[in-house]
Amino acid sequence: MKKKYFLLFIALQFSINAFSQQDGYWDKDRSTTKEINVSARDRIIIKTEDLPLGTTEIVYRITLLDENQQLASSLVSVLKSIPDPTGISQGSAGAVFVLSKISGDDKCTYAIFSDDKLAAEYKDSGKTLESCLIQDEPVSKDAKRLSVDKSSCLNGNSTVLWFGFESKNWIMKQKIILEVVPWVDKKLSRGWSLDNRKSIIDQCKTSNLAQKMVNSDNFCVCVLDKIQTKYKYQEFQKLLPVERSKVFKDAGDNCFGETSTSSAVYADLRKEASLLIKKGKYGDAIEKLGVIINDGKATVLDYNAIGSSYLLTKQYGKALKYLKDGEKLDDTELLIQLNLAHAYLLNDNYKEAKKIYKKYQNQNVTDSLSWTQKTEQDILAFKKAGIQNEDFEKVQKLMKE
Numbered sequence: 001m002k003k004k005y006f007l008l009f010i011a012l013q014f015s016i017n018a019f020s021q022q023d024g025y026w027d028k029d030r031s032t033t034k035e036i037n038v039s040a041r042d043r044i045i046i047k048t049e050d051l052p053l054g055t056t057e058i059v060y061r062i063t064l065l066d067e068n069q070q071l072a073s074s075l076v077s078v079l080k081s082i083p084d085p086t087g088i089s090q091g092s093a094g095a096v097f098v099l100s101k102i103s104g105d106d107k108c109t110y111a112i113f114s115d116d117k118l119a120a121e122y123k124d125s126g127k128t129l130e131s132c133l134i135q136d137e138p139v140s141k142d143a144k145r146l147s148v149d150k151s152s153c154l155n156g157n158s159t160v161l162w163f164g165f166e167s168k169n170w171i172m173k174q175k176i177i178l179e180v181v182p183w184v185d186k187k188l189s190r191g192w193s194l195d196n197r198k199s200i201i202d203q204c205k206t207s208n209l210a211q212k213m214v215n216s217d218n219f220c221v222c223v224l225d226k227i228q229t230k231y232k233y234q235e236f237q238k239l240l241p242v243e244r245s246k247v248f249k250d251a252g253d254n255c256f257g258e259t260s261t262s263s264a265v266y267a268d269l270r271k272e273a274s275l276l277i278k279k280g281k282y283g284d285a286i287e288k289l290g291v292i293i294n295d296g297k298a299t300v301l302d303y304n305a306i307g308s309s310y311l312l313t314k315q316y317g318k319a320l321k322y323l324k325d326g327e328k329l330d331d332t333e334l335l336i337q338l339n340l341a342h343a344y345l346l347n348d349n350y351k352e353a354k355k356i357y358k359k360y361q362n363q364n365v366t367d368s369l370s371w372t373q374k375t376e377q378d379i380l381a382f383k384k385a386g387i388q389n390e391d392f393e394k395v396q397k398l399m400k401e
Helices: 002-020 075-079 085-089 092-098 116-125 194-205 217-230 233-238 241-258 261-278 282-294 300-312 316-329 334-346 350-359 371-384 392-400
Strands: 024-026 032-038 043-047 055-065 108-113 133-139 141-147 162-167 174-185
Touching (some): 032 043, 043 116, 055 075, 055 085, 075 174, 194 241, 261 282, 282 300, 300 316, 371 392
Antiparallel strands (some): 024 174, 043 162, 055 174, 108 133, 108 162
């Protein structure tokens, strides 16, 4: 009974592991299984099947068999019980699973190459100095796991490997079974390598939306994620330029709306505009505020800021236009009403300006600043900016009445 429960526990563990590992899979359809007869004292090279895109690890098994021996089970069938490559390295049990339970008396040495020319040179001369792995101690069976991060055999660009064998049987031929099974990373199998992802990020950073941002990293990562989800890299590259542009635009629009990017961008633009205004760089401030207004995200205070900047750069007609647009959003905002009065005054319409100056004369534009004080401050700012108007004195007298 105890044995039954133990076996059930083991089965459940494998099932849980199999379902929890969703990052990749053993590609059994593109595994390599080759049986080769090697003449005594001979060297041969064996080319694996093409490794699928996204291969990050391989497990291989080499077994030398006597003439009538057969493998107890294939490497592919063994790996069905190991849900991911790490299971192979988790102790002696994994090693027992992977190694063939049988082998013959014959032995061989072998080396692995990631270049066909080096493999051919090995066959001719036995040279192994430039191999990515060498087993120079004769073996009758062997099994190993190779990964991208620990073996030069899988350098990220490897699409095939060459196994070179040298028989150590001095009289009789040998039978060698080579089995190679690749582990494929699901995400990388879509072709999105580090360089390919970086190219999308770099392209995103040149977009109009990204240019509006102080830091566009999160935005561009969002764009990359959307493109990766929808397309394999090869599919994306095959799109026409106009189609790729639309994909970028759609992904950018979605990311801009779905995340906090939008509000953060406009908050940054407002901060930049405010700093520029304090430094007297009104033209640059107008450019920042114009982005917010053109995107339809402006508040009444944005219209007030751009209107004030236009007044201080002597663009009185534009100032009046934007201030009127701002008034439509909130006609109770006295900062914009005061700038409207200034705009009428500087556009030679003292009559309209006077109506506004008098209407709000006894109110505060903020909780601590009166309409009269703010009017005086603004007239001083105009004079400092080189703006002169004969009606300034009229306004100042009007505020004292």
